[in-house]
Amino acid sequence: xxxxxxxxxxxxxxxxxxxxFSKILTESGVKVYGLARSEEKLNSVKEHxxxxxxxxxxxxxxxxxxxxxxxxxFDDEHQPEILVNNAGLGYFADVDELSLExxxxxxxxxxxxxxxxxxxxxxxxxxxxxxxHIVNIASVAGLxxxxxxxxxxxxxxxxxxxxxxxxxxxxxxGIKVTCFFxxxxxxxxxxxxxxxxxxxNMMQPVDIAKTLKYVLETxxxxxxxxxxxxxxxxxxxxx
Ligand SMILES: NC(=O)c1ccc[n+]([C@@H]2O[C@H](COP(=O)([O-])OP(=O)(O)OC[C@H]3O[C@@H](n4cnc5c(N)ncnc54)[C@H](OP(=O)(O)O)[C@@H]3O)[C@@H](O)[C@H]2O)c1
Numbered sequence: 575x576x577x578x579x580x581x582x583x584x585x586x587x588x589x590x591x592x593x594x595f596s597k598i599l600t601e602s603g604v605k606v607y608g609l610a611r612s613e614e615k616l617n618s619v620k621e622h623x624x625x626x627x628x629x630x631x632x633x634x635x636x637x638x639x640x641x642x643x644x645x646x647x648f649d650d651e652h653q654p655e656i657l658v659n660n661a662g663l664g665y666f667a668d669v670d671e672l673s674l675e676x677x678x679x680x681x682x683x684x685x686x687x688x689x690x691x692x693x694x695x696x697x698x699x700x701x702x703x704x705x706x707h708i709v710n711i712a713s714v715a716g717l718x719x720x721x722x723x724x725x726x727x728x729x730x731x732x733x734x735x736x737x738x739x740x741x742x743x744x745x746x747x748g749i750k751v752t753c754f755f756x757x758x759x760x761x762x763x764x765x766x767x768x769x770x771x772x773x774x775n776m777m778q779p780v781d782i783a784k785t786l787k788y789v790l791e792t793x794x795x796x797x798x799x800x801x802x803x804x805x806x807x808x809x810x811x812x813x
Pocket of ligand 1: 585586587588589590591592609610611612613615632633634635660661662663664683711712713714755756757758759760761762763764
């Protein structure tokens with residue numbers, strides 16, 4: 575896909591890799607609708623990125639709100655070619671200590687939110703004569719289970735299955751589907767997780783964003799459907 579002049583939706587655009595995805599896309603000539611709940615953080619992203627970034631205050635778990643926004647924003651003349659389902663969060667705890675609320679929040683954001691937007695955007699992409707691309711941000715936690723992250727694992731394994739089914743379902747409509755499986759990235763994802771401190775050997779958001787650009791720019795009949803990304807040495811550097 576030639577990115578210039580295209581339109582993208584990026585969820586979770588208010589921080590972390592979503593903000594970095596928005597930066598690299600706007601720099602490549604893409605109009606980006608950045609969705610997240612925090613208007614303040616979205617406006618701060620807009621201050622850096624300029625008018626190609628359109629902040630949209632949105633909780634992706636609220637189907638009616640998402641549906642209304644899609645109906646009001648897009649029509650036959652204005653359709654998105656790129657959807658990056660990135661909004662997500664993780665609560666880490668032993669299974670008997672994970673609260674029902676934490677479990678449901680992870681399912682709502684990491685899975686239902688992805689389904690809602692994909693369900694609403696796919697018909698527009700099917701109508702679009704240009705090549706289109708959906709990128710879902712899972713995690714290495716979508717490939718291997720580990721103690722204290724069973725709930726997060728369940729959502730990211732689920733997202734892998736959703737993505738694989740979607741790739742096979744949508745390929746003949748000219749819509750690519752790619753699922754990312756990154757290891758640890760230095761973002762605010764870990765702010766509420768005491769067990770993990772940010773360190774310089776974590777991957778940087780800009781490197782994940784460069785991978786997104788690469789994957790989007792591949793030739794129309796060339797699909798990278800899964801990408802696993804890890805720091806070569808994941809351990810914190812010795813003092
Ligand atoms: N950091 C890592 O090590 C890592 C590794 C693998 C995969 N991932 C995945 O990467 C994605 C992005 O995470 P990040 O590392 O960039 O963390 P982050 O900085 O915490 O970003 C998470 C984003 O999701 C948004 N979000 C959360 N709940 C939302 C909701 N209900 N509706 C709309 N937006 C919502 C947040 O915005 P608001 O709070 O403003 O709504 C924020 O913009 C997640 O799916 C995460 O699972 C992260």
